[in-house]
Amino acid sequence: MMDTVLPRLGRALAALRDRLAARRQGLLKAGRVAAVVLAGLGGGWLGLVVGGQVLTPVGPADVSLSVGPSWDGETVVDVAPLGTLAFDTHSAPLRFEASIDEIRLAAAEEMFENPEAIDRMGRTIVGEVKAGVIRLMAQSAAAAALGAGLVGLALFRSWRRAGLSAATALAAFAAAGGAAAATFNPSAIAEPRYSGLLAGAPQVVGSAEAVVSRFDQYREQLASLVGNVSRLYEVTSTLPVYEGDESTVRVLHVSDIHLNPASWNVISSIQEQFQVDLIVDSGDLTDRGSAAEDAFADEIADLEVPYVWVRGNHDSMGTQRAVEAQPNAVVLDGRAEEVGGIVFYGAGDPRFTPDKTAANPGAEELRRIGEGQAAEAAAEEPPVDVAVLHDPAQAEGFDGRVPLVLSGHGHRRWTELTESGTRYLVQGSTGGAGLRGLEGGVDRPKPYEASVLYIDTETKRLQAWDDITLGGLGLTSAQIERHIEEEPDRELVPPSPTPSPPVGPTPSATPSREADSPAGTP
Numbered sequence: 001m002m003d004t005v006l007p008r009l010g011r012a013l014a015a016l017r018d019r020l021a022a023r024r025q026g027l028l029k030a031g032r033v034a035a036v037v038l039a040g041l042g043g044g045w046l047g048l049v050v051g052g053q054v055l056t057p058v059g060p061a062d063v064s065l066s067v068g069p070s071w072d073g074e075t076v077v078d079v080a081p082l083g084t085l086a087f088d089t090h091s092a093p094l095r096f097e098a099s100i101d102e103i104r105l106a107a108a109e110e111m112f113e114n115p116e117a118i119d120r121m122g123r124t125i126v127g128e129v130k131a132g133v134i135r136l137m138a139q140s141a142a143a144a145a146l147g148a149g150l151v152g153l154a155l156f157r158s159w160r161r162a163g164l165s166a167a168t169a170l171a172a173f174a175a176a177g178g179a180a181a182a183t184f185n186p187s188a189i190a191e192p193r194y195s196g197l198l199a200g201a202p203q204v205v206g207s208a209e210a211v212v213s214r215f216d217q218y219r220e221q222l223a224s225l226v227g228n229v230s231r232l233y234e235v236t237s238t239l240p241v242y243e244g245d246e247s248t249v250r251v252l253h254v255s256d257i258h259l260n261p262a263s264w265n266v267i268s269s270i271q272e273q274f275q276v277d278l279i280v281d282s283g284d285l286t287d288r289g290s291a292a293e294d295a296f297a298d299e300i301a302d303l304e305v306p307y308v309w310v311r312g313n314h315d316s317m318g319t320q321r322a323v324e325a326q327p328n329a330v331v332l333d334g335r336a337e338e339v340g341g342i343v344f345y346g347a348g349d350p351r352f353t354p355d356k357t358a359a360n361p362g363a364e365e366l367r368r369i370g371e372g373q374a375a376e377a378a379a380e381e382p383p384v385d386v387a388v389l390h391d392p393a394q395a396e397g398f399d400g401r402v403p404l405v406l407s408g409h410g411h412r413r414w415t416e417l418t419e420s421g422t423r424y425l426v427q428g429s430t431g432g433a434g435l436r437g438l439e440g441g442v443d444r445p446k447p448y449e450a451s452v453l454y455i456d457t458e459t460k461r462l463q464a465w466d467d468i469t470l471g472g473l474g475l476t477s478a479q480i481e482r483h484i485e486e487e488p489d490r491e492l493v494p495p496s497p498t499p500s501p502p503v504g505p506t507p508s509a510t511p512s513r514e515a516d517s518p519a520g521t522p
Contacts (some may be wrong), residue, residue: 040168045149052140056132070095092179192482251453255282257406260431282408283312283390294322311348312390345377346388371397385460
């Protein structure tokens with residue numbers, strides 16, 4: 001019996017040993033493959049860092065183009081010292097960067113003095129950029145392959161493995177480049193994100209109305225962008241003037257200032273830099289609506305443009321009278337008025353939350369009041385173009401009745417385009433939420449938020465808007481995101497006829513002066 005068992009056991013042990021050896025060989029082979037791949041990716045990245053850039057002529061400038069790996073595919077234009085522009089041009093793990101290396105002054109001066117030069121540049125600039133990108137991709141592919149090959153050779157001391165690492169880097173770069181080309185969206189240039197100095201924002205971002213009017217003409221958009229950047233570099237002592245367009249009204253939307261005096265500096269700076277025609281404030285100018293706070297409204301007169309205002313839940317009727325006393329103020333409280341060629345309807349918030357003794361309306365009552373006001377606005381002649389309500393809940397009834405609704409209250413910026421065709425733009429706090437903005441600590445205060453809206457004076461519709469977020473030392477740094485309204489002339493779909501809610505004075509809904517209790521809600 002032992003004579004038969006022992007040989008079987010030996011054969012089993014031998015088979016097990018062979019299987020373990022084969023598995024070990026498989027693991028070693030997989031490890032070697034993984035090492036080659038990692039060396040290829042790491043070496044390719046190093047190669048891109050060293051050799052992934054070229055210098056190419058674009059219009060009157062010599063532009064440095066570079067490419068590198070990134071989780072989010074984007075194109076970044078560096079306009080130092082003013083800031084950067086970012087565009088979501090593609091969906092691939094590559095980041096393209098462009099920065100001005102030198103401006104050829106003779107060519108730039110000809111472009112500025114001769115309007116036809118811009119047109120000529122528009123016809124050639126796409127070819128110049130395309131040629132530069134092709135050179136960049138070819139050089140970057142070679143640099144990635146070379147870097148991976150050198151890293152592979154240093155690690156493995158094998159020409160074969162070094163070649164495989166180079167092939168891995170080349171394949172990865174080719175796949176990423178192919179994905180970037182396949183998903184490239186040239187119209188993304190119409191919606192840049194700017195980060196940098198507020199003073200340079202309008203010149204760098206350019207004219208929104210010009211972008212809208214030429215949305216489908218990529219060559220002219222690109223030429224305009226290069227022209228803006230070139231002009232900034234040419235002018236060394238003063239910034240160029242931001243030229244206006246008579247067909248567009250620029251509206252600065254602010255909200256929830258909450259007694260922060262720095263807000264007036266923010267508003268004044270944006271008004272000057274963006275050549276704003278009028279300002280809309282969707283409420284909460286003060287914090288407790290007390291008589292001592294009335295003097296805060298006196299700063300409105302210094303802005304010297306129409307200031308359209310509605311009462312917020314922190315503003316009393318005394319606050320409203322203080323605003324009405326300003327020569328340029330337009331206070332809307334259940335009525336419509338034309339300002340700058342645009343018909344605005346506004347109504348104050350029926351609550352006064354600093355007064356804890358008042359029976360303030362609840363959420364459902366607030367919506368009911370808003371629905372009645374929306375029915376009133378729908379009967380206005382000429383039709384209302386923009387509705388202004390402090391709380392978005394009060395504004396819900398305007399859906400399908402007014403193309404644009406401006407609100408605030410929540411200290412958080414958001415927007416929604418409803419199925420009925422109404423665009424809701426809800427502003428954050430232009431006062432950084434007042435003193436409450438420091439609740440997260442002085443190192444993380446809430447930003448100052450405002451938006452510049454571009455409204456066509458003929459159609460009375462929103463064409464584009466710039467969301468501005470300010471922060472940093474002296475509030476000089478800015479982040480600006482441009483948004484284009486894709487269907488500005490869309491048709492409104494009024495709501496189905498329903499019995500109109502009763503409209504009339506709401507008990508205990510008129511703000512009073514009793515404001516001794518601290519504010520407890522936005």
